[in-house]
Amino acid sequence: MSDNVMTAAELHMPHDTSAGTGRIWKIFRLLSVITIIELALGFGLARHWYGEPELHHTAILFVKGTMCILSLAKAFYIVSVFMHLGDEIRNLMMTIVVPLCLFIWFITAFLWDGNSWKNLKNTNAGSKPDQTEQVVPAVIEKGAKE
Amino acid sequence: MSTTAIPTNTKWWNGGRSPFNASYGKVMMWYFLMSDAFTFGAFLISYATLRFSLNDWVDANHVFNAFPFFGHQDLPLAFVSLMTFILIFSSVTMVLAVHEGHKMNRKGVENYMILTILGGIAFLSCQAWEWTHLLTGEHFALTKSGAIEMLNTTVSHNPWGHRISGEVLTNALRHTSPDVLRSMILEHNHSATLASLKDLNANELISKIDLNEVYVGRSGPAAFGSYFFGITGFHGFHVFSGVVINIVMLAKTRLGHFEQRGHYEMIEKAGLYWHFVDLVWVFVFLCFYLI
Structure with missing residues (x-):
């Protein structure tokens, strides 16, 4: 059995030591550019769209969706390059990535639930009508932001 | 990128080697980080669910618009951009290490570990400033009692609701205590002094308030503070423990432990953990500051 026990030193798979740091800086620039785009979109929301929520409701959703996708791209590059998951073998990659797919259900189901909760309260179909009194006037006055 | 020669038809699952x-240790670090991702994910999803269930939340660009030494200038996103770039940069120095x-x-x-540790400490300092700014900064808010009060941002108070004006504002002013009215005058009328306002009654005080200048919001959902301090606090704790781990790694490098080990x-x-902290920040940044 002793043949089967490998030490960390043997297992340790050196990534290409001759490679320079060019790739790291490239990803750093990429992450910075994505962050700057996100910030520009955020400033756009701050300066313009938030002023007229009714008018630009779809535009706001679109901008927020774009920011979510850009964040996922950032996450991909951090995990794949900085954490070197992209350099690991497929077995290890899949044992991490496949369980994370649970998030697809997790996010969809809970956001759906939150939204339905809001609709129940707004239409007074919930079990606690007194709660709607605090919520509804704000809608009439300013319009739903989300 | 991996150039280690691995025969293409290696039978990974035949035993005798790690599949x-x-x-x-590295595989277990990945599994720990995966479980931690679910913890953070659960927090953020809980926050998002609550936000979806409410008609109104807060305007992040209004809440997070301060920058140290820039006083009351409206600088939305500026400080948190700085924090984000500090963390991205410390991630780069980590991968260089x-x-x-x-x-x-x-x-x-050693050099890159020192830079990474400094980046972590800089980030934590920024977070400490931001928390202090929120916890101690008082703002005029119309509370459920019908009066305007001065509220700071805590786990139970949120002064960041929509701005009120017109009749709602004048009604609220009638129920507001003279102390708060005086503060409202002093905030925008810089020629007034506390002594000159001392003997005025409530109606006289209200007449001195410039309704266009004073900013009064409704009190917003109290959950904002709980989620903000809870999630950024949990993330900050990760940054803190990452800094501690990195300091230990720096010490072990200096002592030559890793050189001996080969x-x-x-x-x-340690780098995996540190990058994970940066990864979580990407989503905290998205959920609390951008969206």
């Missing part, structure tokens, strides 16, 4: 071609470790360059590892894999494992 993941990685050491036990790992790179130097592959080259068995002890001096290089590899710098511990730096890689």
Whole structure:
């Protein structure tokens, strides 16, 4: 059995030591550019769209969706390059990535639930009508932001 | 990028070798990070669910618009951009430390670890400033009692609701205590002094308030503070423990432990944790500051 026990030193798979740091800086620039785009979109929301929520409701959703996708791209590059998951073998990659797919259900189901909760309260179909009194006037006055 | 020769038809699952071609410690670090991702994910999803269930939340560009030494200037997103770039940069120095470790360059590892630790400390300092700013900064808010009060941002108070004006504002002013009215005058009328306002009654005080100048919001959902301090606090705790781990790694590098061992894999494992902290910040940044 002793043949089967490998030490960390043997297992340790050196990534290409001759490679320079060019790739790291490239990803750093990429992450910075994505962050700057996100910030520009955020400033756009701050300066313009938030002023007229009714008018630009779809535009706001679109901008927020774009920011979510850009964040996922950032996450991909951090995990794949900085954490070197992209350099690991497929077995290890899949044992991490496949369980994370649970998030697809997790996010969809809970956001759906939150939204339905809001609709129940707004239409007074919930079990606690007194709660709607605090919520509804704000809608009439300013319009739903989300 | 991996250039280690692995025969293409290697039978990974036949026993005798790690099917993941990685050491036990590294695989377990990945599994820990995966479970931690679910913890953070659960927090953020809980926050998002609550936000979806409410007609109104807060305007992040209004809440997070301060920058140290810039007083009351409206600078939305500026400070948090700084924090984000600090964390991204410290992630880069960390990956450079790992790179130097592959080259068995002890001096290089030490230097980049020091930079990474400094980045972590800078981030924590920024967060401490931001928390202090929120916890101590008082704002005029119309509370459920019908009066305007001065509220700071805590787990139970949120002064960041929509701005009120017109009749709602004049009604609220009639129920507001003279102390708060005086503060409202002093905020925009810089020629007034506390002594000159001392003897005025409530109606006289209200008449002195410039209704266009004073900013009064409704009190917003109290959950904002709980989620903000809870999640950024949990993330900040990760940054803190990451800094501690990195300091230990720096000490072990200096003592030559990894050189004796023949590899710098511990730096890689600490690096995984540190990058994860950066990864979580990407989503905290998205959920609290951008969206």
